[in-house]
């Protein structure tokens with residue numbers, strides 16, 4: 001790929017997703033874009049750049065191809081221990097008459113939000129009347145369609161089978177070589193396409209709602225500092241008082257946006273955290 005074409009592609013990635021790619025990503029971009037170019041009968045990368053510029057319908061495909069969607073059930077276990085043992089009991093004591101609302105803000109194929117749904121369902125067994133709703137958003141429509149299907153196989157379920165065999169039996173049904181999330185969990189979940197750099201217009205039933213818990217995990221590190229600040233500003237508007245923001249492994253926003261208070265590694269609040 002010519003350096004000028006690579007620069008144009010990197011600029012398009014930033015324009016449409018906010019993701020900051022270095023020019024060391026040329027092999028990755030070539031590998032991901034090549035099959036699409038073949039399908040469209042476009043012979044050169046410059047030709048594909050032009051297609052993305054000219055054709056709004058191609059932008060969605062482009063976004064699907066340039067985003068990285070790695071995820072797992074119960075990724076970073078200590079975060080889930082915190083949600084299960086501290087966040088949910090404390091939230092429920094403070095709000096016994098409300099519905100817990102959670103936003104999985106870079107939901108990818110859904111493992112994160114179904115992990116949470118399983119925890120909430122388990123919690124509800126000991127907290128009669130506990131209700132919850134989860135909004136899952138991602139910029140990639142293709143990966144959200146996978147989250148909606150809720151079909152998982154391979155590495156995604158191997159670890160879950162090993163760690164939570166009883167939950168797999170309860171919350172999944174076998175479909176050939178894969179496992180499908182049961183409707184009883186799916187009905188707590190709403191999915192919507194959303195670019196984190198834009199204001200969130202929550203779909204029903206979240207309209208005008210602020211979230212009690214926001215998962216913003218393993219996505220900030222794709223952005224440069226300017227876009228990280230912009231995303232955090234957007235997310236702030238969607239947080240209820242006392243809400244918690246959860247980041248991904250090794251991510252930190254300390255020093256990036258002074259409105260956030262550090263509660264413990266990966267967990268932040270806009271209010272003074274409990275002492």
Ligand SMILES: C[S@@+](CC[C@H](N)C(=O)[O-])C[C@H]1O[C@@H](n2cnc3c(N)ncnc32)[C@H](O)[C@@H]1O
Nearest residue numbers: 017067069070071106108139140195196217218
């Ligand atoms: C590595 S996955 C993280 C999935 C999950 N949160 C986790 O921690 O396992 C990153 C996700 O961020 C999404 N993403 C990238 N840029 C985005 C943007 N500007 N707005 C919303 N989602 C974005 C990608 O499509 C991808 O699914």
